[in-house]
Amino acid sequence: xxxxxxxxxxxxxxxxxxxxxxxxxxxxxxxxxxxxxxxxxxxxxxxxxxxxxxxxxxxxxxxxxxxxxxxxxxxxxxxxxxxxxxxxxxxxxxxxxxxxxxxxxxxxxxxxxxxxxxxxxxxxxxxxxxxxxxxxxxxxxxxxxxxxxxxxxxxxxxxxxxxxxxxxxxxxxxxxxxxxxxxxxxxxxxxxxxxxxxxxxxxxxxxxxxxxxxxxxxxxxxxxxxxxxxxxxxxxxxxxxxxxxxxxxxxx
Amino acid sequence: xxxxxxxxxxxxxxxxxxxxxxxxxxxxxxxxxxxxxxxxxxxxxxxxxxxxxxxxxxxxxxxxxxxxxxxxxxxxxxxxxxxxxxxxxxxxxxxxxxxxxxxxxxxxxxxxxxxxxxxxxxxxxxxxxxxxxxxxxxxxxxxxxxxxxxxxxxxxxxxxxxxxxxxxxxxxxxxxxxxxxxxxxxxxxxxxxxxxxxxxxxxxxxxxxxxxxxxxxxxxxxxxxxxxxxxxxxxxxxxxxxxxxxxxxxxxxxxxxxxxxxxxxxxxxxxxxxxxxxxxxxxxxxxxxxxxxxxxxxxxxxxxxxxxxxxxxxxxxxxxxxxxxxxxxxxxxxxxxxxxxxxxx
Numbered sequence: 001x002x003x004x005x006x007x008x009x010x011x012x013x014x015x016x017x018x019x020x021x022x023x024x025x026x027x028x029x030x031x032x033x034x035x036x037x038x039x040x041x042x043x044x045x046x047x048x049x050x051x052x053x054x055x056x057x058x059x060x061x062x063x064x065x066x067x068x069x070x071x072x073x074x075x076x077x078x079x080x081x082x083x084x085x086x087x088x089x090x091x092x093x094x095x096x097x098x099x100x101x102x103x104x105x106x107x108x109x110x111x112x113x114x115x116x117x118x119x120x121x122x123x124x125x126x127x128x129x130x131x132x133x134x135x136x137x138x139x140x141x142x143x144x145x146x147x148x149x150x151x152x153x154x155x156x157x158x159x160x161x162x163x164x165x166x167x168x169x170x171x172x173x174x175x176x177x178x179x180x181x182x183x184x185x186x187x188x189x190x191x192x193x194x195x196x197x198x199x200x201x202x203x204x205x206x207x208x209x210x211x212x213x214x215x216x217x218x219x220x221x222x223x224x225x226x227x228x229x230x231x232x233x234x235x236x237x238x239x240x241x242x243x244x245x246x247x248x249x250x251x252x
Numbered sequence: 253x254x255x256x257x258x259x260x261x262x263x264x265x266x267x268x269x270x271x272x273x274x275x276x277x278x279x280x281x282x283x284x285x286x287x288x289x290x291x292x293x294x295x296x297x298x299x300x301x302x303x304x305x306x307x308x309x310x311x312x313x314x315x316x317x318x319x320x321x322x323x324x325x326x327x328x329x330x331x332x333x334x335x336x337x338x339x340x341x342x343x344x345x346x347x348x349x350x351x352x353x354x355x356x357x358x359x360x361x362x363x364x365x366x367x368x369x370x371x372x373x374x375x376x377x378x379x380x381x382x383x384x385x386x387x388x389x390x391x392x393x394x395x396x397x398x399x400x401x402x403x404x405x406x407x408x409x410x411x412x413x414x415x416x417x418x419x420x421x422x423x424x425x426x427x428x429x430x431x432x433x434x435x436x437x438x439x440x441x442x443x444x445x446x447x448x449x450x451x452x453x454x455x456x457x458x459x460x461x462x463x464x465x466x467x468x469x470x471x472x473x474x475x476x477x478x479x480x481x482x483x484x485x486x487x488x489x490x491x492x493x494x495x496x497x498x499x500x501x502x503x504x505x506x507x508x509x510x511x512x513x514x515x516x517x518x519x520x521x522x523x524x525x526x527x528x529x530x531x532x533x534x535x536x537x538x539x540x541x542x543x544x545x546x547x548x549x550x551x552x553x554x555x556x557x558x559x560x561x562x563x564x565x566x567x568x569x570x571x572x573x574x575x576x577x578x579x580x581x582x583x584x585x586x587x588x589x590x591x592x593x594x595x596x597x
Contacts, residue, residue, distance in 0.1 A: 055489070080491035092486030094479045104472060105479050109491030111472050159491070 002030040002037065002211045002223070006068070008163050008194045009054070009084075014062035016046070016053045023049045025218045026062070031163065031194050036185070038197040038205040038226065040239060041215035047198040048089055050215070051165050055079050055086045067162065081109045085161035089168045091152040095141030099132050102140050102151055106158025118158065125154040128184060146177035153184065157193075164188070165196045170204065182208055202239035206230045214239075253565065259444050261561045267450045267519065269557020270457035271297075271512045275534025276541065276549040277464060278508040283543050284481035285501040287402050288394055291409045294531020295416040296382060296509025298524060301517035302420070303510075304378040305429035310367030314423035315381050316358060322388040323350040330391070350388070357381060371434065379510050386506025387499035394502075395495055413528065420524035428521040431514075453515045460511070461550065464504075477501065533560070533575060540582050552582075 009031040016024040024046040031037045039047055053060035056074035064071045066082055094102050103125060107118035126133035129150045135143070140151055149169055156164055166185070170178040182204050188195060199205035206212055206226045214222040214235065222229065229235050275293055282290040299315055306313035327350040334343040357380060360366075366377055393412055397404060435448035468474040480487040480497045488494060509531075513522065516530070533556050540552025556575055563574040 057485070057488070076488050077491050077493045080489065086489055088485070088489065092483050092489060094482045094486060096482055097475070097479065101475055101479075105476060105487070105490050105492075108472060108476055112491070155490075 010065040012063040016049050016060045031196050034192050036195045036209045037211045038209035039213045040202040045215040046218045083162035085156040085159050086165045087152045087156045093140040100136045103158050106155035163194045167198045170201045265558035265561030267453050269554040270454045272534045272537050272556050273550040273553035274508050274512050276537035276553045278505040279538040280549050282505050286498050288405045291413040292416050294527030296506050297513035298527030299382045300510030300513025301522040302424045305431050307366045307374045312361045320354045323354040326350045326388050326391050382510040383506045386502035390498045390502035417525050424524050428523040430521045431517040433518040449518050
């Protein structure tokens with residue numbers, strides 16, 4: 001049990017079904033203030049499904065408490081307005097728009113409610129990702145994989161989220177870029193944002209996280225502080241074993 | 253044909269082309285954001301023109317009752333949902349826009365004589381009646397099936413068109429009307445005579461296109477609409493609700509349609525079903541733009557306008573055939589050159 005007094009996010013008995021197929025069964029997750037929590041697990045374990053259900057893109061049963069407010073069926077607009085930001089696996093950038101416009105739209109929900117500090121926030125994002133600043137007028141669709149991921153994270157940060165949910169941020173990226181992304185995730189900790197990180201790259205995820213859940217076939221199979229799981233023989237065998245040596249160099 | 257006639261035909265073509273351009277932009281916008289091929293776009297043209305004509309005849313336009321009816325329906329559906337969720341602020345806004353607003357308009361007719369108002373005010377009243385029908389129709393017809401495939405949306409769109417044309421006949425009768433021109437001014441430019449109304453049509457269209465360009469290029473709401481058109485899920489994750497995007501789009505489409513109707517009513521006689529043909533020609537222009545490109549759609553609209561005007565001189569019986577045949581080479585060209593656009597999953 002992730003023991004925190006005041007969790008930013010508390011997911012209780014979350015179930016999602018695609019028709020008759022249960023994709024997620026009674027998942028329980030907690031993310032504390034300023035914590036980095038990771039969810040690792042194999043392909044098809046229901047990781048992306050869980051994030052989609054938490055933000056309200058998918059219908060679900062169970063309870064999602066965000067900022068202490070209990071949502072029985074989360075609604076995307078309400079969750080985003082409350083400070084939840086999802087960087088989806090597919091990035092979902094606005095390809096035919098400039099980097100600057102993509103970032104600006106990240107602040108849309110704040111702009112709508114009268115908080116018009118997007119110029120300031122954009123400078124902060126540019127500080128974190130100087131590469132984006134150089135190419136601010138370039139169309140998002142022309143960026144490389146790594147730059148697209150940076151833009152997706154930057155766009156999410158534009159909304160000044162309390163909880164940042166990252167779905168496979170290293171997916172399809174070259175090892176060097178992956179390392180850069182994880183460096184930035186570690187750096188984000190300083191800003192106080194809570195992070196829920198879903199990853200297949202277990203080694204890198206466990207290295208950066210405080211607490212970890214292992215999701216297998218739609219349910220939480222194991223959980224514990226990240227450094228404990230790193231030493232757990234079952235985790236080592238299944239997730240850190242083969243090919244782990246290669247990733248070992250990247251995680252540090 | 254001498255030069256004089258060619259110039260006259262050209263002027264005519266540009267005037268109607270400007271209207272087609274507006275409608276083409278509305279069609280492209282609606283399709284890009286909501287994936288609805290908006291067949292009833294033309295009905296907003298007819299409703300705008302006929303509502304204005306009815307006002308000028310000193311009558312209460314029947315579209316006002318349609319607005320009241322749609323308002324009651326939307327208020328009932330959305331109001332109940334808000335009550336169930338216990339969202340009082342939302343309930344107030346729903347009742348305000350869908351009940352109080354149409355009632356206030358009705359009260360205006362009860363209290364004053366719209367027939368005696370100055371024309372500009374009459375135009376504003378006509379727009380105030382017809383334009384809110386756009387988002388209401390989106391709420392009632394398209395919002396519940398927003399995720400449906402394009403074909404289903406098209407079928408609903410056709411059904412809506414038939415319904416609105418029927419209502420148009422019921423409301424305004426089978427006779428056509430023509431409203432007085434905004435101005436009787438005539439300008440001489442060398443040997444060319446330009447009427448004030450033509451300038452109004454072309455000028456207003458150009459202005460509206462410029463305003464739309466700025467809206468989509470400079471404002472965050474315009475950019476959010478474009479973002480929705482590019483990536484619906486992405487826009488949703490930014491907190492831009494697809495329901496709001498749909499309503500905003502239909503509001504713009506209704507405004508463009510009704511304004512086109514008001515502009516063209518002094519130039520041509522409008523019947524309850526005229527809108528369909530005008531809308532279809534806008535659609536041809538939109539197809540030329542591939543239902544995606546605004547500048548190409550506008551250029552296509554001018555082509556359609558000019559082609560129509562010149563073919564009405566040479567082969568007036570075939571002018572519609574000629575205009576709609578234009579679509580075949582364009583589609584052929586597009587199917588050969590452009591990549592196939594798969595429907596979003």
